[in-house]
Amino acid sequence: MISGVVLDLAGVLYDGKEAIPGATDAVVRLHKAGLPVRFVSNTTRSNKRSILDQLDRLGFSVTNGELFTPAQAAREWLGQHNRSPYLVVHPDLVADFHDLAGGGDRKAVVVGDAGMTFDYLMLNRAFRELIKGAEFLALAPNRTFKDADGELSLDAGAFVAALEFASQKSAVVLGKPSPAFFLSALASMQCPIAEAVMVGDDAETDIAGALRTGLAHALLVRTGKYRRGDEDRFKPSPTATVDDISAAVHWIMAARNREEKSLGSCHT
Template identity: 40%
Template sequence: MSVTDWFSLNKNIEGVLLDISGVLYNSDASGGKAIAGSVEAVKRLKASHLKVRFCTNESQHIRSHLVQRLQGLGFDVEAHEVFSPAPAACQLVKDRGLVPHLLVDDKILPEFDAFKDDEGKTPNCVVIGDAVERFTYQTLNDAFRVLIASEEPLLITLGIGKYYRESGELMMDVGPFTKALEYAADCKAEIVGKPSPSFFQAALKDMGVDSSKAIMIGDDIVNDVGGAQKCGMRGIQVRTGKFRPSDENHPEVKPDCYVDDLSDAVNRLLSCSSS
């Protein structure tokens, strides 16, 4: 089925979920650069009848800083529209009355300020995110020791991505480090973020849109597209960000369609909706 045919058969779409990095902008050390046409594409989406939310596995920046970065690039984005894993993980840990051992980037530690009073207490779970330079043998071993000391080790991961693109280069994401701890501690991580169904469902609930009437647009074929499809949404993959030509032959995930970029997707979607 062609892209045009696919969109023409899906005029009942009411909500759109957008990934951020690799779809809206490409990140780099200077703060990133908007992908051509993406600022206008978001503006057009938000001016339409469609509801829009932003779902990201970003775990190197707190949500407010991420929103400031996007607004600085020209995007019409508000904090309440952005769903990121750190606040969700914090709420999960609080709800369960846990004491976390944090293996995350220093820049998102403010998201976990609620646990400052727990300093000195014995941790009973590990929260792992994309810790970048904090990933060392020592920090991973410290996390392993927390897990192995428990009869039922609990590992909470802010996503499970394999890699992402930054400054034009592919970088290892939190997934490989999570898998190492899973293997060493003989446990299964609880994912907060994409592709967790609960993460997508929180955004859908916030929009008041059923999964059958929603689309996820992302550059990650497994976590964005595959995760959305498992929740009953359509999944569209852009050929920007971490996309690689080999994605089009993925053995398990088959996107509902591919588009060149977000602008291409929005052009087709709005054209279909208004026809």
């Protein structure tokens, strides 16, 4: 029985500065059906407050507790392991780490999408921290993202891979497709893994990641970064590939109705 929905943001609910047509109504429909919703994003160029403000401007009513970001997961990891962050992130994301209690000389290199601020000196300083003994945290391993010009651009995953190669250290991935990231969102709405649906535009981190974690269904939308054939590039494959978030919600409602009818017939 479907009892919870997890939604990606960029490429699913909005594209650039505009909501995807029908997206606000689709989210409202989920709420009206009594389905709890959590919003998960691997976006690391914006801090959490900025993301919430953007969602509000676009007409989505999302609370702080309903939104899960890799920076939030990193803060929790740093606190649990008593490490201070060495940040390799976009300037706009620094705000999410400003009030962390220091771990002294015990550091963790935190890598996100630093955008145009990525350069050799930044990466080399991070490399030197890693070989001195710092832990290695990757906010997200995404290969690409859909840029403002509508084309795909290089995401943080390539820089994470470069630092892994040079330092011979494997990064702890905190955002999607980390199972812990999905499970944290599900736990917040008390949704069993086998009763959850993920909706995303990234066949690797959103879809395959959710299915490997054990979510019942993962729907790939043909908006955002989706490119023809993405549904066949990674395993596990999507439960279904649909046009957009409106079609995804229609699929969820139809599947839920079938499940309810099946349960009803079992009880008669």
